[in-house]
Amino acid sequence: MKKETMPEALRIMYRIRLFEEHAKKMHKENLLAGNFMGALHTYIGEEAIAAGVSMLLNKDDYVFSTHRGHGHFIAKGGSIKKMLAELMGKEAGCSSGRGGSMHLFDTEINFMGGNGIVGAGLPLATGAAYRAKYLKTKQVSVCYFGDGAASQGTFHESLNLASLWKLPVIFVCENNCYAVNTPVSETICIKDVAQRASGYGMPGEAVDGNSLSDVYTAAEKAVARARDGAGPSLLECKTYRIDPHCMVAGDMRKKEEIDKWKERDPIKLSEKWILNEGIAGPDDLRKIREEVAEEIKEAEQFALSAPLPDRKKFREEAMDIDGSKGALK
Amino acid sequence: MKKETMPEALRIMYRIRLFEEHAKKMHKENLLAGNFMGALHTYIGEEAIAAGVSMLLNKDDYVFSTHRGHGHFIAKGGSIKKMLAELMGKEAGCSSGRGGSMHLFDTEINFMGGNGIVGAGLPLATGAAYRAKYLKTKQVSVCYFGDGAASQGTFHESLNLASLWKLPVIFVCENNCYAVNTPVSETICIKDVAQRASGYGMPGEAVDGNSLSDVYTAAEKAVARARDGAGPSLLECKTYRIDPHCMVAGDMRKKEEIDKWKERDPIKLSEKWILNEGIAGPDDLRKIREEVAEEIKEAEQFALSAPLPDRKKFREEAMDIDGSKGALK
Amino acid sequence: MREIKYVEAVNEALMEEMENDTGVFIIGEEVSCAGGAFRATEGLFEKFGPERVRDAPISESGFTGLAVGAAMAGLRPVAEIMYLDFITTAMDQVINQAAKVSFMSGNRIKAPLVIRAPYGIGTREAAQHSQSLEAWFAHTPGLKVVMPSTPYDAKGLLKTSIRDDSPVIFLENRILYFKKGPVPREEYLIPLGQADIKRKGKDITVVALSNMVPKALEAAGMLSEEIEMEVIDPRTLVPLDIETIAGSLKKTGRLLVLHEAPERCGFGAEIVRQVSEQAFDYLDAPPKVLGGLNVPIPFSPVLEDACVPSAEDVADAVKKIIPR
Amino acid sequence: MREIKYVEAVNEALMEEMENDTGVFIIGEEVSCAGGAFRATEGLFEKFGPERVRDAPISESGFTGLAVGAAMAGLRPVAEIMYLDFITTAMDQVINQAAKVSFMSGNRIKAPLVIRAPYGIGTREAAQHSQSLEAWFAHTPGLKVVMPSTPYDAKGLLKTSIRDDSPVIFLENRILYFKKGPVPREEYLIPLGQADIKRKGKDITVVALSNMVPKALEAAGMLSEEIEMEVIDPRTLVPLDIETIAGSLKKTGRLLVLHEAPERCGFGAEIVRQVSEQAFDYLDAPPKVLGGLNVPIPFSPVLEDACVPSAEDVADAVKKIIPR
Numbered sequence A, B: 001m002k003k004e005t006m007p008e009a010l011r012i013m014y015r016i017r018l019f020e021e022h023a024k025k026m027h028k029e030n031l032l033a034g035n036f037m038g039a040l041h042t043y044i045g046e047e048a049i050a051a052g053v054s055m056l057l058n059k060d061d062y063v064f065s066t067h068r069g070h071g072h073f074i075a076k077g078g079s080i081k082k083m084l085a086e087l088m089g090k091e092a093g094c095s096s097g098r099g100g101s102m103h104l105f106d107t108e109i110n111f112m113g114g115n116g117i118v119g120a121g122l123p124l125a126t127g128a129a130y131r132a133k134y135l136k137t138k139q140v141s142v143c144y145f146g147d148g149a150a151s152q153g154t155f156h157e158s159l160n161l162a163s164l165w166k167l168p169v170i171f172v173c174e175n176n177c178y179a180v181n182t183p184v185s186e187t188i189c190i191k192d193v194a195q196r197a198s199g200y201g202m203p204g205e206a207v208d209g210n211s212l213s214d215v216y217t218a219a220e221k222a223v224a225r226a227r228d229g230a231g232p233s234l235l236e237c238k239t240y241r242i243d244p245h246c247m248v249a250g251d252m253r254k255k256e257e258i259d260k261w262k263e264r265d266p267i268k269l270s271e272k273w274i275l276n277e278g279i280a281g282p283d284d285l286r287k288i289r290e291e292v293a294e295e296i297k298e299a300e301q302f303a304l305s306a307p308l309p310d311r312k313k314f315r316e317e318a319m320d321i322d323g324s325k326g327a328l329k
Numbered sequence C, D: 001m002r003e004i005k006y007v008e009a010v011n012e013a014l015m016e017e018m019e020n021d022t023g024v025f026i027i028g029e030e031v032s033c034a035g036g037a038f039r040a041t042e043g044l045f046e047k048f049g050p051e052r053v054r055d056a057p058i059s060e061s062g063f064t065g066l067a068v069g070a071a072m073a074g075l076r077p078v079a080e081i082m083y084l085d086f087i088t089t090a091m092d093q094v095i096n097q098a099a100k101v102s103f104m105s106g107n108r109i110k111a112p113l114v115i116r117a118p119y120g121i122g123t124r125e126a127a128q129h130s131q132s133l134e135a136w137f138a139h140t141p142g143l144k145v146v147m148p149s150t151p152y153d154a155k156g157l158l159k160t161s162i163r164d165d166s167p168v169i170f171l172e173n174r175i176l177y178f179k180k181g182p183v184p185r186e187e188y189l190i191p192l193g194q195a196d197i198k199r200k201g202k203d204i205t206v207v208a209l210s211n212m213v214p215k216a217l218e219a220a221g222m223l224s225e226e227i228e229m230e231v232i233d234p235r236t237l238v239p240l241d242i243e244t245i246a247g248s249l250k251k252t253g254r255l256l257v258l259h260e261a262p263e264r265c266g267f268g269a270e271i272v273r274q275v276s277e278q279a280f281d282y283l284d285a286p287p288k289v290l291g292g293l294n295v296p297i298p299f300s301p302v303l304e305d306a307c308v309p310s311a312e313d314v315a316d317a318v319k320k321i322i323p324r
């Protein structure tokens, strides 16, 4: 990773972290729309992955995300304002309030959506890669998914198709040690998800997902391979989710385990590295952080003041979506 | 493989071969029920697999079969009479004429059915193995499937579950080089399906599926492992389907390729081996063959004279299956 | 009588049936220590251990199919799909395997399996976590479909479903999960195929599914001065107790069916079909279905709530059917 | 006019649309050199090459999902499911992805995808190769559902479906595949949502889906001396041209809906619901559905044929509805 780009990557990580800390606060204050079941899945502790991968992507490269997608969205360049409005169910949201936290979209940056179905994004990402190859656009398609998703049939089918047809897709497995409360040791019986790549004849690599530069370096190879037309790669990033699964889920993990991982906070590690290498000073970092905080304040203002969608109008329009009338009016 | 059991295994292979040759003839003469789409998938050329595996199975071990299941059924000890009656859609058929060639059942020998959905048998077989372990019965569960089925998500999910929970199931991949007209080189990009076993932490072995003793030897290890409670295995048997995919499918394979494989006919290979080793003489083999031919003649008589199910009675009874009445009478 | 929550009633039914029959086991995501996403399986792991309360990876097709295979071999699995929406990833095992194996085998094999799935709209989780898919399963020969609306019904019907020799799709409404109702301490069973009249009335027959039952009762209360609504909960869609519905119609002459699933091709249409076939002459007014909008479920609460009939919507619909 | 087979009409539609629009590509099992299990894609591979006519491994979820993703990114894929029954292995991609993505994204993304699937009963392939699942898709908001009964309709509707911006489920009946009918050489399109009156009549409105259309016409011929049946083919279930059906009912006062799918919760029930809602006053007799038995499809031909209405069954049903 080029040294001068490190602060930019760190800014992405700040944006993710501060956004989510703020969203959590708003959730607790009942300001978000989805408070009932708490379908707000934070990415805190995993930021280095999206940041590291996205530093390699162009605006028109595709990203397919998951239920845990705020970080992917921000890293790709999505609007924080519009995302926050989305979490509040506002018409001005990035999905017009129709999608919510699990279904973020931004077509201007080819952010192709989160997904509420674990593992469902893999075939979709493979499809966007199919188009890129079909039209020889040199775009790549990135698919994020969790360790839990690696047990879905779609994992198997998608990796196989992508490899058979040498599609420019990068499968990024965010192995955060758990699927909700289920430890990864109870869902796979090998050391690394990445080992499965060999079953499809594609390269597979497991890296420290909390190290920005390790993620970047591995992703660089995968992206280059994809752009060169050499086909897909499986990149497993070992990391840890610091928060519970979502805002209402019970957490059965040991406190010591969580604390141990907190010491390896990807933001702290990156800050340390930047300072050590003398790429930027403490003041520079503080400044970035303040700018980000300001941005989030503005986003909150925007989202709070944006209007809610209109029930009556929705019911009327809904009638027309498929040309058939319903009884509700 | 014990030498004295070889003739028994050969008898199984004769029974399969002669049954199918006969069924094909009846199909051409329009005597079978399914002639419209020709859903009759022959096992000719692959007999050594079912024969070799089944020599290791007890009556109460489970077998889950495929669309190409006549051989599995016979090898497990299913009644040829009842199978032929089934192919004719008779009430006396092994599935009462409800299932047909793709859905053979015999609960007395725990033959748990063919399957018309490629790959669907893998979770089912894993489930029967779950019961065996649950009740500590020491039964094993065998699942046959094709090279084509190895691309289904159920392959991935089932192997993973079976390995995680150390279930007594043997996954037997019958790699006959094609799925209908699609060569296996276009569906997987590695040498052996068996290599995928490593992704699930289970042993995987690829053997010559036309060699009775090779199949037997490999299956012996897998069955022993399963019975010992050590978990599942993936056994890939390389073979070739001599006939077209089914009775009406076009065949795009090269004649030379088919001819080359015909030279490695598993029955011829086994006969040669038995004769060479002096386990039995030509007359013994001829006698077995004749006995089998006689058996098939009887089966034909049985099946031809068995009555067809009754349309009227069926319509009446169908009304009651779920307690609701339909309009048809 | 003591009152317990719907989800507790489910839990008790599981507990009792697991005690009754060692062949009953539970499989699903997070069902062991975590007790399931909604605590329906709480305490079972501690009591019955990992073989009988089995946490599965996110492999719906795999573990549902495993349950089908185990049922074919003689156990009585209860598979939990965390949200009904996720059953889309396991449909082949449900539709082509579980539902058909008994028939295809000429009745030689049974698949005595229950697939439990929390479902329904109202939790602000958007389009992939909010669907009501009962009509699909009711359309599939070989499956029974159960959809209780009260803790009492949930417990009695789940016990019966576990003992039934057919595969049963058992749909538990997530909004109702946390509502309380009377449930006796003594064991009881409720047969499949028996509707329950939740409120007697003479002016209109309102057939309501699951979470529409309380809304129908609320509407009945709102209108009680002018209109006497008879509220019928079929409780099981397959088999369906059409006799009770027809009997009510003989008295009322008017039919309104309520469900949250999209109106088009929903189970309401099926009730209208059966009523038209068997009780047309009783009808004094067009039989009517009030269902959900024909749209995916939006995230924004104001829109989500707009997708399904409210008690007010029900009252409006009733008033439109009954002339004054 | 020249006559061609239904499957040839499908083939021509694909050929023309692939020529028209380079974004159209085909993916499915055996679709290239083999031309699909039923020859619907014959000749396309030779003309357009492997990227546009792509043979997939047996990974329905994978390749259907790939098609959805490609559609989201801007192509116009046509995915072939070899037998409709196999779509059970890809349901999540159809229901939770294709059908919902446009709505969930606030209309930012479209999924202009056609899923073609040969389907239907009558080929002696038993329960897992014979299902009519149209009602599931009609119940799923976000999908259009097309079910042509003639070569002419198949060609015109498939071309329109490929150009449509919504995901379309296009159901091709396997028995009709090999029947011929007039198809002009010149290009034409048929809009979705327009029923076709296949035979005029004044005594009863018979709405028939797909392969029930020729059986209805046969029954109409059998009864023509006594009864004038009006036979309507809706052609597309979503959107549905209820106006044409209601218009016919105004004249006839009697309704019979025919389909091969199981009667319970089939599309017939939906037509009865819509008619009850919009044209109840036109009805002089109970509206009736004659559908398939509520059982899995048996293998034995005599039983298989018993599962769906024959022309004689249709004639009987019509005679029962019309008093004499």
Ligand SMILES: Cc1ncc(C[n+]2csc(CCOP(=O)(O)OP(=O)(O)O)c2C)c(N)n1
Pocket (backbone or CB within 6 Å): A067, A068, A116, A117, A118, A119, A145, A146, A147, A148, A149, A150, A174, A176, A178, A179, A180, A241, A245, C029, C058, C060, C082, C086, C089
């Ligand atoms: C098909 C499906 N099954 C189950 C769920 C419920 N669920 C949502 S997130 C989740 C855990 C996912 O784990 P992982 O893939 O590791 O992602 P993480 O949440 O750890 O980022 C589960 C089980 C779902 N959304 N979809």
Ligand SMILES: Cc1ncc(C[n+]2csc(CCOP(=O)(O)OP(=O)(O)O)c2C)c(N)n1
Pocket (backbone or CB within 6 Å): B067, B068, B116, B117, B118, B119, B145, B146, B147, B148, B149, B150, B174, B176, B178, B179, B180, B241, B245, D029, D058, D060, D082, D086, D089
């Ligand atoms: C899910 C599914 N997809 C497609 C088919 C159609 N089909 C039947 S057999 C077959 C080929 C299977 O190939 P393989 O698994 O190698 O078995 P083989 O026929 O070679 O024994 C296909 C594609 C099916 N039955 N089920």
Ligand SMILES: [Mg+2]
Pocket (backbone or CB within 6 Å): A146, A147, A148, A174, A175, A176, A177, A178, A179, A180
């Ligand atoms: Mg995880």
Ligand SMILES: [Mg+2]
Pocket (backbone or CB within 6 Å): B146, B147, B148, B174, B175, B176, B177, B178, B179, B180
């Ligand atoms: Mg094969």
